[in-house]
Amino acid sequence: MADSTAASTADSHGHDSHGGHPADPSKRDMLELMASAGAAIFGASIVWPLVASMNPAADVLALSSVEVDLTPIQPGQGIVVSWQGKPIFVRHRTPEEIKSAKDVKLNELNDPQADAARVKAGHDEWLVLIGICTHLGCIPLGNKPADVRGEFGGYFCPCHGSVYDTSGRIRRGPAPKNLDVPQYAFVTDSKIKIG
Numbered sequence: 001m002a003d004s005t006a007a008s009t010a011d012s013h014g015h016d017s018h019g020g021h022p023a024d025p026s027k028r029d030m031l032e033l034m035a036s037a038g039a040a041i042f043g044a045s046i047v048w049p050l051v052a053s054m055n056p057a058a059d060v061l062a063l064s065s066v067e068v069d070l071t072p073i074q075p076g077q078g079i080v081v082s083w084q085g086k087p088i089f090v091r092h093r094t095p096e097e098i099k100s101a102k103d104v105k106l107n108e109l110n111d112p113q114a115d116a117a118r119v120k121a122g123h124d125e126w127l128v129l130i131g132i133c134t135h136l137g138c139i140p141l142g143n144k145p146a147d148v149r150g151e152f153g154g155y156f157c158p159c160h161g162s163v164y165d166t167s168g169r170i171r172r173g174p175a176p177k178n179l180d181v182p183q184y185a186f187v188t189d190s191k192i193k194i195g
């Protein structure tokens, strides 16, 4: 924008048809001043986002960790919160879901991992996952009551049919890995801090 303004102003100040400098030295000086000012402004507009992108913005810093109050989430319900731009699934598992997750033999799993390694000791009713399918990155279904959750009762990715169980482990379909568990900790029995 600054460049085009300088250029159009320069034309109105007497560039010849071949783009040469005007004969009047004062006009030429003015043009050069405006051109360099335009370049400086243009340069500044390029550099600023680069510099800004190197320093985490305040809102990004603010989201480097997120606290979630678990109190309103009833057994059998799941919510999605955003953490560092990622969807985080927080599910209050029912006793049946916990049992189903624990009863699976590791040799039945594509990415063998015990349920106990995916939840916090003493809080195994809570499942916290990064809700990004490990196949090609879609967001699986399974948090809303009406969602299809697949034959293992966990999450279903409709993009190519990956099915996850009640521990977020891949059980069927093209996804190669379990849903990731983010870094998180219990701040109190009813509050977690993600990140």
Ligand code: FES
Pocket: 133, 134, 135, 136, 137, 138, 157, 158, 159, 160, 161, 162, 173, 174, 175
């Ligand atoms: S992205 Fe989920 S199955 Fe392909």
